[in-house]
Amino acid sequence: MIEENFQPIIGLEIHVELKTASKMFCGCYADWFGKDPNTNCCPVCLGLPGALPVPNSKAVEWCVMLGIALNCQVPEFSKFDRKNYFYPDLPKGYQISQYDKPFAINGYLVIPRERSESRNPSQMRVSISKLKQVERSLDFARDDKGKVIRIRRVHLEEDTGKLLHATVDGRKCTLIDFNRSGVPLVEIVTEPDIRSSEEARIFLKKLHQIIRYLGISDADMEKGSMRLEPNISVMKRLKDSKTQRLKKDLPQYKVEVKNINSFNFAKKAIDFEIERHITLLKSDEIPTQETRGWDEKKAVTYSQRSKEEAHDYRYFPEPDIPPVRWTGNQILNIKNQIAELPDKKKERFMQVYGLSDYDANILVETKEVAEYYEETVNQGLRTKNQKVTPKIIANWIINKKIDISNVSPEELIKTIAAKTQVAQVDQKELAIIVKKVIIANEKAVTDFKAGKKASLMFLVGQVMRELKGKGDANVIRKLIEKEIQ
Amino acid sequence: MNEITEKSIRELIEGIKNKSFSVREVVLAFYNVLKKQETELKSFIHYLEQDLIEKNLQELEKKATRGDKILFGIPFSLKDSYCTAGIATTAGSKVLEGYKPQYNATVYQKLLDNGALLFGKNSQDAWGHGSTSENTDFKIARNPWNLEKVVGGSSGGCAAAIASRMVAFAIGEDTGGSIRNPASYCNITGLKVTYGRVSRYGTIAYGSSLDTVGPMAKSVEDIAQILSVIAGYDPFDATSSPEDVPDYTGNLKKGIKNITLGVPKEFFQSGTDKEVVKTVRDAILVFENLGAKVIEVSIPSIDIGVAAYYLLAPSETSSNLARYDGIRYGQARDKFTLETMRRILIGTYALSAGYYDAYYKKSLKARTIIKKDYQNAFEKCDLLIAPVNPTPAPKIGEMASDPIALMLSDIYTLTQNIAGIPALALPCGFTSGGLPIGMQLMGDMFKEENILQAGFAYQELTDWHKRKPNL
Numbered sequence: 043m044i045e046e047n048f049q050p051i052i053g054l055e056i057h058v059e060l061k062t063a064s065k066m067f068c069g070c071y072a073d074w075f076g077k078d079p080n081t082n083c084c085p086v087c088l089g090l091p092g093a094l095p096v097p098n099s100k101a102v103e104w105c106v107m108l109g110i111a112l113n114c115q116v117p118e119f120s121k122f123d124r125k126n127y128f129y130p131d132l133p134k135g136y137q138i139s140q141y142d143k144p145f146a147i148n149g150y151l152v153i154p155r156e157r158s159e160s161r162n163p164s165q166m167r168v169s170i171s172k173l174k175q176v177e178r179s180l181d182f183a184r185d186d187k188g189k190v191i192r193i194r195r196v197h198l199e200e201d202t203g204k205l206l207h208a209t210v211d212g213r214k215c216t217l218i219d220f221n222r223s224g225v226p227l228v229e230i231v232t233e234p235d236i237r238s239s240e241e242a243r244i245f246l247k248k249l250h251q252i253i254r255y256l257g258i259s260d261a262d263m264e265k266g267s268m269r270l271e272p273n274i275s276v277m278k279r280l281k282d283s284k285t286q287r288l289k290k291d292l293p294q295y296k297v298e299v300k301n302i303n304s305f306n307f308a309k310k311a312i313d314f315e316i317e318r319h320i321t322l323l324k325s326d327e328i329p330t331q332e333t334r335g336w337d338e339k340k341a342v343t344y345s346q347r348s349k350e351e352a353h354d355y356r357y358f359p360e361p362d363i364p365p366v367r368w369t370g371n372q373i374l375n376i377k378n379q380i381a382e383l384p385d386k387k388k389e390r391f392m393q394v395y396g397l398s399d400y401d402a403n404i405l406v407e408t409k410e411v412a413e414y415y416e417e418t419v420n421q422g423l424r425t426k427n428q429k430v431t432p433k434i435i436a437n438w439i440i441n442k443k444i445d446i447s448n449v450s451p452e453e454l455i456k457t458i459a460a461k462t463q464v465a466q467v468d469q470k471e472l473a474i475i476v477k478k479v480i481i482a483n484e485k486a487v488t489d490f491k492a493g494k495k496a497s498l499m500f501l502v503g504q505v506m507r508e509l510k511g512k513g514d515a516n517v518i519r520k521l522i523e524k525e526i527q
Numbered sequence: 528m529n530e531i532t533e534k535s536i537r538e539l540i541e542g543i544k545n546k547s548f549s550v551r552e553v554v555l556a557f558y559n560v561l562k563k564q565e566t567e568l569k570s571f572i573h574y575l576e577q578d579l580i581e582k583n584l585q586e587l588e589k590k591a592t593r594g595d596k597i598l599f600g601i602p603f604s605l606k607d608s609y610c611t612a613g614i615a616t617t618a619g620s621k622v623l624e625g626y627k628p629q630y631n632a633t634v635y636q637k638l639l640d641n642g643a644l645l646f647g648k649n650s651q652d653a654w655g656h657g658s659t660s661e662n663t664d665f666k667i668a669r670n671p672w673n674l675e676k677v678v679g680g681s682s683g684g685c686a687a688a689i690a691s692r693m694v695a696f697a698i699g700e701d702t703g704g705s706i707r708n709p710a711s712y713c714n715i716t717g718l719k720v721t722y723g724r725v726s727r728y729g730t731i732a733y734g735s736s737l738d739t740v741g742p743m744a745k746s747v748e749d750i751a752q753i754l755s756v757i758a759g760y761d762p763f764d765a766t767s768s769p770e771d772v773p774d775y776t777g778n779l780k781k782g783i784k785n786i787t788l789g790v791p792k793e794f795f796q797s798g799t800d801k802e803v804v805k806t807v808r809d810a811i812l813v814f815e816n817l818g819a820k821v822i823e824v825s826i827p828s829i830d831i832g833v834a835a836y837y838l839l840a841p842s843e844t845s846s847n848l849a850r851y852d853g854i855r856y857g858q859a860r861d862k863f864t865l866e867t868m869r870r871i872l873i874g875t876y877a878l879s880a881g882y883y884d885a886y887y888k889k890s891l892k893a894r895t896i897i898k899k900d901y902q903n904a905f906e907k908c909d910l911l912i913a914p915v916n917p918t919p920a921p922k923i924g925e926m927a928s929d930p931i932a933l934m935l936s937d938i939y940t941l942t943q944n945i946a947g948i949p950a951l952a953l954p955c956g957f958t959s960g961g962l963p964i965g966m967q968l969m970g971d972m973f974k975e976e977n978i979l980q981a982g983f984a985y986q987e988l989t990d991w992h993k994r995k996p997n998l
Contacts (some may be wrong), residue, residue: 085630089850091623092610092632092729096765126846126878135849218854356878358887361735361843363765 047279048323050316051293052242052272053234056249057227058259059201059267060101066200066226067095067138075265079219087224089133094362101198101226104258106376108228109146109196111252111383116373120145121365125355130218131203141357144197152188153244191245192233201225239312242272246305251384255409263304270302272312276319295331299343302336311336314343387412395419395432404440411446415439418451427459434458476521479504487526498522531556532692536601536749539695543600550600554584554644557602561646561693564998569666570687572607573615574647583644597752599642604697606682607648608655609635610729618731619653621664621862622851632729633761634698634740641756646694649684654848654867655700655733657681658708658937661927662866670712671996672962676920679709685743686713691998696744696753700730702737703836704940707952710743711915711965714954716992717743718750721972722947723768726761732847734840737944746992747953747982751775754975773976781980784818789908793829794939799917806956806964807914817984824904828897832942835893837934838877842887845874869930898946910981911969914939915952919962943969951978954991
């Protein structure tokens, strides 16, 4: 008997707008969002006759930086290429991109395993073999808490203009706004290593976090500074129930999905597609290789165009831009610009500040919070107040919803110190009160002597009530015990 | 006053300086020739009307000191592929009829900053596609030496304007011989610079890895003056070179004693007009008398030059012309004419999937081989000498109907663009029928200085370049 088993095969293509000061090939502002149409252009990004592209070196550096942060190799030789096709939002009739010599290749990202995923031995093996493939010493803990998602390439290109469908003088037409034309875009392409929508979502969150840490983009999906296109196929795995071996029937197709505006929609769209593919495969049909759009209102995908009629982009090396030949020093300089990334920071927080995995995770979620936390800890150390410990500070930030933009680290320290301050109590006064409480609570004393420990705490409570909350509970307890004996 | 239009740029500047004549007299001397000759010669697609010239002249006159501006008040023209803000620019094609650029090409801006005065935009083969200027969507320019002959191309209008003394100099554009070819047919001097020596920003692109921006004028001395103004790195052109700009004018008179002059045997192939061969060989003798050592060298890959060029250039042009979609500016694409469509189609085909390796990639390999051939030759000699065109100027209409013949006629000028090396075209004689014959001096990358020194020495001893057509 043959059991059918379906495994999703998912790869992601992500575009990220860099927040450099200028566009990719000209001096116009890269910060285009929200500006009046066609007020942020020049001969270069408008594709006027005679204009020439000059690469933005910061954009190139940031692309390489992202590649390094994603554990990629940075080949010594790299170049730009022309991707030729017609579309009204593409002023030159070609997009300057990278074809066969991108800035970064063969990287990976380790994502935490889905909690629901069983620790399938065969999957563990696959994961380790992928790590070995990568031939680099890995800094993260090899406790198999993570899954490797390989990154095929990270390259640099320019964005297009934007089409707006409108009615002008009663006529339906399409308007073109070139403000966005020429803005630097980094494209990240993963291998089809992702196996579920949840894995995709986790991967995207991690990638987003790294990009925000590097400070190279706002990566805001709603504003379009991060765009996503999953490529989805479903593989039939036929399990021979006699031999228990899995036969893989590799998918003969893949579907690209566009128009996804958030990580949650990404998950929904992928789930929808997987379902759709499985349904087709179950009836022995192969899903059409095509591009589909996500309709967020109806929560479905719809066919856009057949991916089979793939454009012939006639790629050739961009003759207006000399190729790049890196020296080792240049790459090192870029690498040194990378500040501590989230995974490393989390490990360090756990080690140095004794935080739990859970707490450290929350604190490093954004660079802003992590830096705020560390600054507060440093200030706390300076006050030499033993009650303002890293753990306590962590607790406050995580649980008490501190608004880090309004409360400065110093203010936070003061607040914490005040609350945990053990007010000094006069020893003589304390002794008198202890005696007073013991006399007033004969029964409790008797109970304690009989072995009821809770009674002691009751007595401590009574003392503290007298002291109106001041005093160290431990000190009081010891005093009472001594007095009773 | 005719004498003014015969003077070199240096003489004009000196004359203005020592008040032998004024900027106004200079400008009007040339402009009067334009008014007289242009209707017949049709060397301009668009020239500035007198009132605009007058206005610009007054602006110039207001500027109290010239300082060290070595082109101040000198009339010039530009091939119509250079962007001139507010002034019609067509690249010779109806697709850009009515188009006025929003910015100035760097070369134009440099000349304006130096005080030179623009007379107009010259006739050319549309988009640079051609070597006779017959492939224009506007009027076909005439050769001032014989009105029935072609003016050469694609910077044909520039050559005619200089030869007829309508302007003192022009800026042409050379992708496969487009400055040298018309310079040769019209008896003037023209320089194809090293690729990257002069900024291409604002030049309507034909073949991006082949296009060069270069001066055209009556003499090598003039060329040196202009080059010293326009050469140099431009942050708006990523392919422009940061290589230092030497003192082209100061070192001009260095002479050529002990220079080794290479004669590449493949540039004197059968099919080259006998008078052309003889005239160039006579020029070689002049160099020998000047103290040069002459040796024979070889550029074997010249044979693949035509094929390589007619893959590289159309491929790049098929992409460069994609922006002319009529959406943001210009006319619709149906205004592209036959020769342009031919090149776009060839280029698209050569780049297309399944053919890229066989055609475009092969031409890139050929490029490396051609470049190596020149490098090898320059290990043996300092300069190379050769004819520019295999024949003197053909009749208008004679070659236009035979695209293959037209392509083959570029054989002596194409490989220098493929290799990126500089080459200077200068007059060296006439046919028995009175048509000019030109030769070219070639040097290694960024060796314009040596080429200009050799050319200058030749023009000190000969007077071919001083002859002017009977108009």
